[in-house]
Every structure is written in C-alpha cells, then in structure tokens.
Amino acid sequence: MFTGIVAAVGAITHLESLGPDAGLRVHVDAPALGLSDVAPGDSIAVQGACMTVVAVEGGGFDFDVSGETLARTVGLDGRGPVNLEKAMRLTDRVGGHLVSGHIDGVGTVTRFQPVAESWTLDVKAPLSFARYLVFKGSVTLNGVSLTINRVTDVPEGCVLSVNLIPHTLAVTTLKALVPGAGVNLEVDMIARYLDRMRAVDTAASQVEQKPGLLST
16 A cells, blocks of 8 residues: 655666566665565555565565556656655554555556646546546556646546645656656555445445345
C-alpha cells in the first residue's frame, strides 16, 4: 500500500529480457530514495506500479516486470526518470490517499500548460474509468496522488483536469509530460469498492424480486 506522495525520482538505467514474452528485469538507480531499509521482497511503486524488489545493490535496485504489466502500463520498458515510493508503514501519515499500486490503465495527456503560478494537466481516461472519477475526488497519475478539479465527459471516456503546483513539478517526473503522452492511471480504491457494492446490491435486489430464480 502507498500514499501517492513521491519520495524520490530515480532512473531506469538497464533492462534485461527474461525471455520471449516473459517480461523484463529492470534496474533503477535510486540514490535519493534511501535503500538501507529495503530488501528483496519489499515493494516499491515505480511510476505508480507496485513492483517487488528482487535485488538491492549500492544505490539501486532491480525488479522483474511481466509482459502483462508492460502491456497495461507506460514508463517501465525504457530508460529514463521514474517516480519512486516505498510501501507505507501502518504508522505513516497518509499525505495523499490510499494507493494500491495496481494500475487500472493508461490515460492520455490532452493539455499541459501554465496557469498563473501553477500548471493545468488534462488527461483523457478510458470510458471504463469515467464512473470512478469525480470533482474533488482522488486519482493517481504516474504514482502521484492528485485532486481532480474538473471532469468532462467526452465520447469514449472523460477528461480529468488537475492542478500541479511548482513543488509537485520539481519533485516528480510529471514536468516532462507533453500532449499525447501516456500516464499510468489508478482510480480511488474506495470508489471501486462502492461501485462493486452497489452493483451486487442491485443484482441481489433483482433476484429477490424473482424468487423463482433461486429455486433448485
């Protein structure tokens, strides 16, 4: 479990194929993260995706990423900067919101421009995620916990808008985004649970109205 508060920016420096359709072993240089308390088996969010550490060496660590994960994320299959966050402790402050590190899908940047002292970032999300994105709700983009300022429904999805203050740009990889870029998107897990509960309650209610469906 994570909070969406990026602790450091590291860099993917080496990738090694694990075989045909078998994913990659990825090395991340992360001297600013502090790895003295990290061991193989620990979890670290890389660009918002929860990865299991398989080796720690000097100021960096390795993780294996499957082909399935690579197909559903961006930023894990090439060299470059990545947002990093170690798994939270139960005694930690939740400065952002509860984040699982399980990427729901990839959104697309449609606008990224300065507004006064901050920046506005617009991301188009797939239609299947639109029901979970609400005004003043939480969303995670590339591992960064953000508050949604506006949601606009469009064909085949919705566009969510967030405000990025200078500090957020300075300490994350979001400053490198451009229109057309993909971003790892994780919706608020509470919204997902509520949606599932509502769907089950609705289905149960429909069954109760048709008792014959329960007969054996």
